[in-house]
Amino acid sequence: MSSRRNFKPWAFILPGVIAGGVVLGVPVVQAFWTSLHRLRMYRMHDQVFVGLDNYARLLQDPLFHLSVRSTVVFSFGCTILSVIAGLAVASVMSTRGIRGTSAARFFMAFYLVPFVATQVVVGMMGRLYVWEPEYGLVNFLLGLFGADGPMWLISRDTAMWATIVTNAWRLTPLAVLIFYAALATIPEELLESAEVDGAGGWKALALIKLPLIRYHIGFIALIQLTSAFREFDTVFALTGGGPGRTTNVLSLLVYNEGISNSDMGMANAISFTMLIIVAVLSLVYMRLARLGDLGN
Amino acid sequence: MLRRFQVWSLAVSLAVVIGLLASATAQTTLRLAEHPGPHVEALEEYFIPLYEELTGVKVLMEVLPPTQLWQKMQLEAQANTNYYDMGYHSPGWFGYYYDKVAGLDDLIAEFDFDIGQYSQSVIDSHMTSPILRPGEIVAIARNPQTPIYAYRMDWFEHPAEQAAFQAEYGRPLAAPTTWEELYDIAVFFTRPAGATVAGETLSQPLFGYSASIKPPGGMARAFLAIVYSLGLDGWDENYDSDLRDPILLEGVAYWKKLIEDTFPPQAQTWDFLEHLSFMREGRLATAELWPEGVLTIDGGDAPTAGKIGYAVLPQWPGNRKDLPIGRGFIGGGGMLIFDTPNKAEAFKFIQWLLEDQAAEFNLRTAMFARADQFTDPVVLGSYDFYDTFLPAFQEQMTYGFPRQHVAEYGAAMYNLAGEFAADVVFDVMTPEQAQSRWVEMMERIFTESGFR
Incomplete structure (x- = not known):
């Protein structure tokens, strides 16, 4: 009876484990296997086993180190910005007097636009309409105040920040949705009694709301971090990795090595290294944010 | 009486629909992968509509940025999808799909294409590939050029x-x-x-x-x-x-x-x-x-x-x-044909475009490849700037570096x-x-x- 009871939950999750194994496991194993080979796109029939040679070359390549740095700055920048923006918008939207109104519903739908837009479209819009130095929105707005904006995507000082802001804009709606839903679960009486005790506004946010939605913040930050870490489309459409290699994040390096330089072995080695970096980052983060305690 | 009319109407309608479907499936469709440039507008607005009208063959052109173009052509070719029947030929990219491209010698002979219109240096750089496809014509030059x-x-x-x-x-x-x-x-x-x-x-x-x-x-x-x-x-x-x-x-x-x-x-x-x-x-x-x-x-x-x-x-x-x-x-390019069931039809289109319409093609694009384009008085009289442009172009071509x-x-x-x-x-x-x-x-x- 006891063994049957133990078996039951496993039986329920077995189809999911098998499906996950096939859908995730097979490509991961295949990517790792390819990363151990020399495989050029123009000689697909000529696959040679080279062991860990691709990894050894990768670790010595200054461009890989540069891309890791760019990816870390980009990922953390996007995560921090989108979480802060998401919290700010969700807090305003969940304020008494705004929450539940038709204006709030309209803005919630409005905020979802970047989230449902295709990433390439977001990148192209950013390049052509937002950051474009002569006709773009940002420099137009700066011009209203008499300021000359820089060439955002062309200058090495500003390209990364413009790229982070664009991608954070795309990621923010998810944070808004989750935080808005989380804030709605906080009992009204709790906030009212805090208000009676003199803890209104910022104090209530810092001492009551944020602690109560900390798991949601942790969860969203993890999702945004891993999403930004893998980001390709927006960066490719926005800057193509430039100027120079300023925004050449790891996923673009994979593309350059695999497609432009035809080195599929190296491209897979970078991809697999990315997987390891994301996995380690996620584990460390989950431990720090105590996301593992969530089920308890 | 009414019922008989209804039956006949239904039968005729069905026949028309089936006929339309059959003719649509029977129509040859050629897919062309193209590089951006002035020829795109000429193809889109003049040559392709005219060819479709003259022959009933449909030509679908897909224009991609240069880098994506060779990558997509490579992926389609390596996967044997027969997605493209013909494409823009750059000698620098040819190595990515050289084994999937049709040899053209038989088609040139069968359709009497005048290969003598091309100089030996253009044939060497843009129409053959001595290491990858020795002894074969693999493309037809359209606009060999150098900066x-x-x-x-x-x-x-x-x-x-x-x-x-x-x-x-x-x-x-x-x-x-x-x-x-x-x-x-x-x-x-x-x-x-x-x-x-x-x-x-x-x-x-x-x-x-x-x-x-x-x-x-x-x-x-x-x-x-x-x-x-x-x-x-x-x-x-x-x-x-x-x-x-x-x-x-x-x-x-x-x-x-x-x-x-x-x-x-x-x-x-x-x-x-x-x-x-x-x-x-x-x-x-x-x-x-x-x-x-x-x-x-x-x-x-x-x-x-x-x-x-x-x-x-x-x-x-x-x-x-x-x-x-x-x-x-020496860059620029030509047109190649992938080894698909439509390769003969694709060759006929290329021959019509680059041989039969050689002068018209030049007038609309200012692209030169054939000897007759350099001597045709209609072509040479079409733009005033040819007086200064063509001498520089031709001298530069004699020094252009043919890629390995x-x-x-x-x-x-x-x-x-x-x-x-x-x-x-x-x-x-x-x-x-x-x-x-x-x-x-x-x-x-x-x-x-x-x-x-």
Whole structure:
């Protein structure tokens, strides 16, 4: 009876484990296997086993180190910005007097636009309409105040920040949705009694709301971090990795090595290294944010 | 009676629908992968509709940016999808799908295509591939070309500009004969908004020289004109790289200085020919010109029409081959046919376009490939600028660098040239580091392929 009871939950999750194994496991194993080979796109029939040679070359390549740095700055920048923006918008939207109104519903739908837009479209819009130095929105707005904006995507000082802001804009709606839903679960009486005790506004946010939605913040930050870490489309459409290699994040390096330089072995080695970096980052983060305690 | 009418109506309707469906499926459809350029508009608006009307064959053209084009053609070819029946042919990309392309000798014989219209150098560079497909014609050339120098002739001839240049550099303002002179002229014309040029006040900054240098593809295309002008080939007959030569460092230092001092900053976001729009708008004084862009700056509707002068690329003194002028690679392209069931129909379309319509094709695109185009009085009389453009174009073609026909060209030379130049220009690496990286990667690629 006891063994049957133990078996039951496993039986329920077995189809999911098998499906996950096939859908995730097979490509991961295949990517790792390819990363151990020399495989050029123009000689697909000529696959040679080279062991860990691709990894050894990768670790010595200054461009890989540069891309890791760019990816870390980009990922953390996007995560921090989108979480802060998401919290700010969700807090305003969940304020008494705004929450539940038709204006709030309209803005919630409005905020979802970047989230449902295709990433390439977001990148192209950013390049052509937002950051474009002569006709773009940002420099137009700066011009209203008499300021000359820089060439955002062309200058090495500003390209990364413009790229982070664009991608954070795309990621923010998810944070808004989750935080808005989380804030709605906080009992009204709790906030009212805090208000009676003199803890209104910022104090209530810092001492009551944020602690109560900390798991949601942790969860969203993890999702945004891993999403930004893998980001390709927006960066490719926005800057193509430039100027120079300023925004050449790891996923673009994979593309350059695999497609432009035809080195599929190296491209897979970078991809697999990315997987390891994301996995380690996620584990460390989950431990720090105590996301593992969530089920308890 | 009514029922009989209904039955007949139904039967006739069904027959019509089935007939339409059958004719639709029976209609041959050719899919063409194309490179951007002036020929696209001509194909889209004139040639393809006319061909469809004349033959009933449908031609679907897909235009992709250069880099995506060869990548998509490669993926479709390697996956044997038969997605494209024909495509733009660049000798530099041919190695990516050389084994999936149809040999054309039988079709040329069967349809009596006049191969004698093409010079031997064009056949060698754009129609054959001696290492990958020895002894075969694998493409039909359409616009073999190599970069030349374009300049604002009206500004060069303006007395005030002449006098100012003479006073500053001690020589007349004329098309440059060395790359250093090209730099001087570019610096001379680089001026801020509010300054004057040829007596006119500039409302926007004026830039002295530009090419489209988006890394890695655009940068490679432009920078290779320096590499080949230095007299370097990339590698020798033993597949040892000749890029260790210190002259490469001189070349890249010059290139960095030229970009920093005279190019519009936007040039690094331009892939191919976009800089010519700046010239057309009066914001650029001199430019690298891939000849297929000539209509942008000198076509009938261009504000700069009649104001452009043309010259060959200048010499790099001390270059390793004693070249009297500079040179880029012979680029441009032609049309190839993939080995699909439609290959004969695809060949008929290409023959109609490039042979039967040769003069009309030239009139609409200003692209040259065949001997009869260079002698046809209708063609030669169609644009005034041919008087100055064609001599520069033809002289430059005799010095153009024919790219080596190996599958590794793209990976070892083209992409790495773009990465090398970009890494130096944007201070990602020191020139020496970038040079070592290029040489090591190139030689490893050749070693892997068994050439070394």
